[in-house]
Amino acid sequence: xxQHWVHSWAAMQQPAKATNLPSESFTLRQTARLSLGTSSHIxxxxxxxxxxxxxxxxxxxxxxxxxxxxxxxAVQPDTLxxxxxxxxxxxxxxxxxxxxxxxxxxxxxxPATAVSISLFLPDGQLPGGxxxxxxxxxxxxxxxxxxxxxxxxxxxxxxxxxxxxxxxxRGSKTNGDTRWPDLLFSRLQTQPHEETSNSAPSISLxxxxxxxxxxxxxxxxxxxxxARLDRxxxxxxxxxxxxxxxxxxxxxxxxxxxxxxxxxxxxLIAGYVQIATRLKAAGIxxxxxxxTPFGAPREEDEGSNRDTTPYSxxxxxxxxxxxNNWIRGHSPAVFDAVxxxxxxxxxxxxxxxxAREYDSGDHLHPNQAAFQALANxxxxxxxxx
Numbered sequence: 355x356x357q358h359w360v361h362s363w364a365a366m367q368q369p370a371k372a373t374n375l376p377s378e379s380f381t382l383r384q385t386a387r388l389s390l391g392t393s394s395h396i397x398x399x400x401x402x403x404x405x406x407x408x409x410x411x412x413x414x415x416x417x418x419x420x421x422x423x424x425x426x427x428a429v430q431p432d433t434l435x436x437x438x439x440x441x442x443x444x445x446x447x448x449x450x451x452x453x454x455x456x457x458x459x460x461x462x463x464x465p466a467t468a469v470s471i472s473l474f475l476p477d478g479q480l481p482g483g484x485x486x487x488x489x490x491x492x493x494x495x496x497x498x499x500x501x502x503x504x505x506x507x508x509x510x511x512x513x514x515x516x517x518x519x520x521x522x523x524r525g526s527k528t529n530g531d532t533r534w535p536d537l538l539f540s541r542l543q544t545q546p547h548e549e550t551s552n553s554a555p556s557i558s559l560x561x562x563x564x565x566x567x568x569x570x571x572x573x574x575x576x577x578x579x580x581a582r583l584d585r586x587x588x589x590x591x592x593x594x595x596x597x598x599x600x601x602x603x604x605x606x607x608x609x610x611x612x613x614x615x616x617x618x619x620x621x622l623i624a625g626y627v628q629i630a631t632r633l634k635a636a637g638i639x640x641x642x643x644x645x646t647p648f649g650a651p652r653e654e655d656e657g658s659n660r661d662t663t664p665y666s667x668x669x670x671x672x673x674x675x676x677x678n679n680w681i682r683g684h685s686p687a688v689f690d691a692v693x694x695x696x697x698x699x700x701x702x703x704x705x706x707x708x709a710r711e712y713d714s715g716d717h718l719h720p721n722q723a724a725f726q727a728l729a730n731x732x733x734x735x736x737x738x739x
Contacts, residue, residue, distance in 0.1 A: 356508045359397070360592030362388040364501040364514075365488035366562045367585070368576035369404035374489045376497050379478035384496055385424045385470050387531050389539050389558040391463040392504035398437060398455040398471065401500035402447040403585065404486045409447045409498070411439075412476040414455065419468035425494045425529030429470045435460060452500060463504075465543055471499055490565040492523035492533070503591050510556040511594035513737070514587050516579055516629075518600050519565030520646065525714045525721050532722060535561045537729035545734065557595070557737055562586040568603045569625045570618075575603065580625055588636055595737065596633050597693065598626065599643035602718075605673050606648060606665030615673045623680055630689040640689040641736060644678040644696035647671075648718045649706035663717040671706045691736050698731045699724055 363386045376382055398416065402409040414437040420428035437455040439445035447453045463469070479485060487497045515521055515535050523533040539559045562582075566575030576582070579600055587596055601622050608618045626642065633640045650666040678696050685692045699720055701709045708717060712724035720728070 357505050358508055358510075358592060359503045360390065360506050360510050360558055361501050361512045361560050361590045362390045362392070362504045362558045364560045364562060364586075364590060365491065365496045365499065366564045366567075366576060366582065367401050367403045367486050367500050368488060368564060370485035370487045370489070370497075374487065374495060375479060375485055376495075380475050382473045382475070382497050383427050383470060384473075384494060384499060385419050385426060385468050386496065386499060386502060387424055387466060387468045387536075388463060388502060388504070389465065389560070390504060390506060390510060390556065391465045391467055392460070392506055393462045394459050395457040395505035396460045396463070397457045397503050398499070399452055399501035399503065400445065400447060400455075400473070400498050401452040401486050402449060402498070403452065403500070404484050405447070405449045406484045407449055410476055411445045411447070411473055411498075413443050413474040414445070415472045416458075416460070417470050418463070419470045422466075422468050423529070424468050424531055426470075433460075454503075457505065466539070469502070473498060488564070490519070490522060490524070491561075492526045492528045492530070494529065501590065506556065510558070510592065512558045512560050512590060512592045513595040513597070514560045514562055514590060514593050516583075516587065516596065516598045516600060517561075517563035518567045518575060518603055519563070520602075520720060521561060521563035521599055522565050524565055525719045526725060527722070532725065533561065534725035534728040535559045537726055538732050541729055541732075542734060558592075560590065560593075566603055567600060568607070569598075569600050569629075570604050570621055573603065573607070579629060583629060583632060587633065587638070593636075593638055595639045595641070597641040597643060598629055599693075599695065601645050601677060602648060602665070602674075605645070605670050605677070608670075610667035610669040612669055615669050619673050619676055622677055626681070627688055634689075639691070639736065641691040641693055642681050642685070642689050643693040644681050645674050646695050646699045646720065647701070647706055647708050648674070649704075650717050651707055652704060665718060675705075691733070693732060695728055695731070698727050
């Protein structure tokens, strides 16, 4: 049987702020939940992408998390495996680089397995050094771990989601793995697939999203989509599908001035075209999702606050509507599919706001019920290629 490497988990890399440095300087134990499993081999990617000096890893191990739980320090001891890097237990990662571990036969892992990764840093966190991590995903933050690859049959592939806080997990349960991509993966594992003899499609879901992220400019949410596309999609193993669900922050942080918003709209659409062009050139199926509402309710309901979303403004809403109309009207000329998340979550009486049952309370971020609605709405027939 022919096999190849496919990413089963990844996290968008960002430079750490002083407020999200690890509490333990020398030993880091972190969990990550795979999507697809493997019957044999696995390997780990560690990143020093934003480091300003070399990072030494004295030793690294991987094991199955106790009780298959996320965010715990407990492991299943009999599953512990040491990792090596070109045969050496120690790895020195230059500033701006990453390292891939040697493959290990882990004995098989089922889908949705939580693994625990321990990193031992002999020098600790050097004062003033820049730490590479992924914060804010409603899982204990991931330091230096950028990806986990599995060896699987050739028909297996990866689906990468590029997004902001809505996809990264704001509003989900901490360490509960209830982001909408997690729920979509669960659906893929349980719902019969039209063209695969009623078996689940062999597709991993890779969440490359970050709160506050923008398409056009670097921000508090890390590098822009245009800047991170190569690292977060094109460099990953086995990617066959990708979806872009971003643009709300580009519109929301720009002043509500009609002239400025017109510029943002033009640049955002141009950015979408660039993203689609680059991904399709790599043979990747490209979907775009419409932008969900961020307006405040027009009438005060008990407990509501019109000031909870700073993005709410009629001028910004016009930009969102025009961008969504462009997305709906430019498939397949520019990309391969449109996923109309706006239609799923908007209030049927007022398209500028989230439906009450899907509003987390800040009128910008969807709640857990909304995440399930997004997962249920996603057209899994796009994977029948």
